[in-house]
Amino acid sequence: MPSKTMFTTPSENEIQFVRRFAADRKTLWAIWTRAEHLRHWWGPDGFILPVCEVDFRPGGAWFYCMQDPGGQRYCGKMTYTEIEVPHRFTARDIFTDEDGKPSAELPEAHSTFEFAESNGETVLTCGSRYETQKERDIIIEMGVEAGLSQCFDRLDQYLAALVFQRQGDIRRFC
Secondary structure, X not given: OOOOOEEEOOOOOEEEEEEEEOOXXXXXXXXXXXXXXXXXXXXXXXXXXXXXXXXXXXXXXXXXXXXXXXXXXXXXXXXXXXXXXXOEEEEEEXXXXXXXXXXXXXXXXXXXXXXXXXXXXXXXXXXXXXXXXXXXXXXXXXXXXXXXXXXXXXXXXXXXXXXHHHOOOHHHOO
């Protein structure tokens, strides 16, 4: 049974999500850091990811554009600042247009992703810090809780499909 995403606001300018996944840390790390995996599950229900470019290294970036069923695109760029394989990475996370130009209207986040393995499963903790409470609240009002929960549900489905497809041979996916 899929895990429920736990959403909290640990301070006036932070958002945190915690979710347990039925995968070891090495597998979950690969699925979060490689375009060939991200394009299968990133985005809310009904969205596709027609643009997904990953340069996973400090100073590198993940540029993506999600597309809703009506064809509207929503783009973002995550620039990686620190990477500790396979435990955590940090990044500067911004909204952009389709050309990668940062949005002047939407706030920047400084995000941390931590992967902790326990009994063959992995607990993922995602924390985002904003400059102000007002900026954090803009993201909350946009529906980040529902959107990210849907992403994580899709990730659970993707993991289940991988397990079925490879019948235990994880080496070719990581």
